[in-house]
Amino acid sequence: MIRGRLVDEGREMIQLKVNGVEQSFGGEPEMPLLWYLRDVLGLTGSKFGCGVGLCGACTVHLNGQATRSCVTTMSNAAGKEVTTIEGLDKTGLHPVQKAWMQINVPQCGYCQVGQMMQAAALLNSNKKPTDKQIDEAMSGNICRCGTYQRIRVAIKAAAGEVS
């Protein structure tokens, strides 16, 4: 089980689960989750794009909800389950990842991890999103290369597969 905080060796430790593995963190509680994932755990799939929650490149799942890890402090992640692209599908490729390949979505690819994490969360709560619902769910994720048209198609393709 994950507890929120505990004191270990004289220092308050933040407990959380990342991709199913329990972790404890004794650094600055104000450090954003993104930098913990990237610089401390070496999980570099989640990307730094803006640092203020405006572009979505850093999107992870926090207890299943799409969350901007660049503005989520470690203290806010305490006791929670974090899923990153590295843990999105334990068995291989998530339907969203398969659809992203099938539709050949990525150009540079830098934003696509965040796009897929956002799309996977959308499909968890809405099995068959309309164009408008896709726009609403995805409008926080910027793609500067301009792959939006394919993202929309890929989400619909994945919707056919997500059960």
Next chain:
Amino acid sequence: MSTIENVSRRRFLTGGIIAAGALVLGIRYYPKLSSSDKLPHNTDADRSILHPSVYLGIDPDGTVWIVAHRSEMGTTSRTTLPLVVADELDADWKRVKIEQALGDKRYGDQNTDGSHSIRSFYDAMREAGATARFMLIQAAAQHWSVPAAECETDLHVVVHRSSNRRAGYGELATAAAKLPTPKREELKLKPKSAWRYIGKGEVSYDLEALVTGKAIYGMDARLDGMVYASLERPPVLGGKVKSYDDKEALKVAGVRQTVPIDPFQQAPAFQPLGGIAVIADNTWAAFQGRKKLNIAWDNGPNESYNSDSYKNELRATSHNPCKVVRNIGDADAVFAKGGKVQEADYYVPLLAHAAMEPLVALAEFRDGKATLWAPTQNPQAVQDIVSKELGIAKEDVICHVTLLGGGFGRKSKPDYVAEAAVLSKKMSRPVKVVWTREDDIKFDYYNAVASMYMKAALGPNGKPTAWLQRSVFPPIPSIFDVNAVYGDPAHLQQGWTDIPYDLPNLRVENGPAKAHVRIGWLRSVANIYHAFAIQCFTDELAHAARRDPLDYLLDLIGEPRTIDFKGVEYPNYGASMDAFPWETGRLRHVTEVVAEKSGWGKRKHGKGTGVGIAAHKSFLTYVATVVEVEVNDQGEVRIPRVDVALDAGLVVNPEATRAQFEGAAVFGTSVVRTGEITATKGVIDQSNFQDYPVARINEVPAKTNVYIIDSDSPPAGVGEPGVPPFIAAFCNAIFAATGKRVRDLPITKLGLS
């Protein structure tokens, strides 16, 4: 996975830097070099038993190594150029391994900009593949004691049909390696009918890595013992640190020290801007420490720069005679006669690149040599600037090219890589410099702000009898020479001196403008503002003449002909005029095709809806675009549909090409809707996506249809040419829908809402 917990705990319990180990994945695709390494550094292709070219090697197990020497920023060139090699080799794509080249002049030009990777290296890639195929056939023929002419290749094998013998490339490689490398004249290139991949294309070699988060960008590069740096740079170009106090910064947990970097010597070129670097154990600590720096700046003369007054200066310059850069007939004589004249001013502000991956670089200086990992479009420019900054030989600068999280021209300018190199040398340890988004927006090499004055005298059918156009913008050469104020031929050619209209009297001018920020290449560059002015002014004249904009545009393009640039300094994007003449018939053709495909004139457009058209050639590719818009009562603009036809000569990878044109429509949407960088007292006003918004999924074209003209002409560019005509067509569509003419970008100034 338990090691992750152990490592993370150890790091914080000991206060030390994170230990590397199995979990540190970043660098494994970019092998760390020992300090004895010197260029040329052997690639797997070089190490292969058969390696007749720097781009290619074949192992005895049949593995084909192909070197990608250009940078991958999303255009798929890292896949498409090797695909050309594989086709000419008749190689099985599944047995091809692509490796990324270091910066090294033996590969030729590596500056991945200007939409010319395929154009400039298509022949070289074919020759590389054909050379290896020639040698493999010779080896098989000798082995079988049959004439080589009786042998041919099939997928990854040489075959002798009459005796029904086959030998794989791997088993032939050792024997082939002993043969002389054929001369170019001996090579027989495959006929088009035998092409396997050219014209059919292939998805990115990195596709799976891209969707699993395993792809390694510059931001993901890691080295044992590295520290992180974030820099506070002079807010005004050319500014200097007067004094600074880092006491509070050093109190931030994880911050180790601060390190000053000298300001650049004029002109800036690709030198670091200077400032104070905060060095820390992780990125976030470096960012936090930096916020606590207290710096007094000497801003220097660029403090006088304000975008509002600068705009007025550009416009005033454009209203007076400027330098003539192309002339036909005597436009002034026609204007002097009086009659109907139309004039307009067009304006495009500074634009920032805002690639999704902020600038970042990792450097390790050791034993007099610098090794770098960077998302750079131009690793040889990295070698140049790092060797200058560190005072070491170019051969001692080893530049690994990671994947790029977008580039758009910004990552051709390696100031950020030089910062990391300078810091690593000062600190004698690996340093990773990470730019924030705010840094990325505020310290860009911006696309030039430009003012265009347009004037036409109109004949009885509304067709111009004389045409005058003046553009005024701070030129890119100003980053190399502070006194450069006029456009250079390489940028005046971009949609300005090459105006393709069949006009009896034409004068093209360019006026002076001094730069106060760094100006640089941005996707499509000067074509953005030049095409906007010409193609929107054309639309204005069509409406003034009450003529259909398509018919009017075709009338101005005229009958098919080759433009004569006699007396004009016209570099033709570095290509020969023989191989790449300016053929107006091809521009006319794409215009007719896009009109037909979009149903121009056939579909009804109700209130608040409209279509616009524009045609523009850039980077040697002919493009015409039709944009459909809907504007509701609240002034919100939607783009239900875009149609684009392009003639880029031979298209090697149609799927990647379609993606580039879909993306160009999105890039152009950002320019039209919200693209604007301004300065007050020399300081850039914008900082992040809240004040420099780029287009989001709900704002972009719902559907972009791309039509690729089948052509046997040599391959031209596809990365950039989609942007300029999209911008103009979008603005023309807004006029069609609302009656409001867009002359000042972005359209936030138009007052639609």
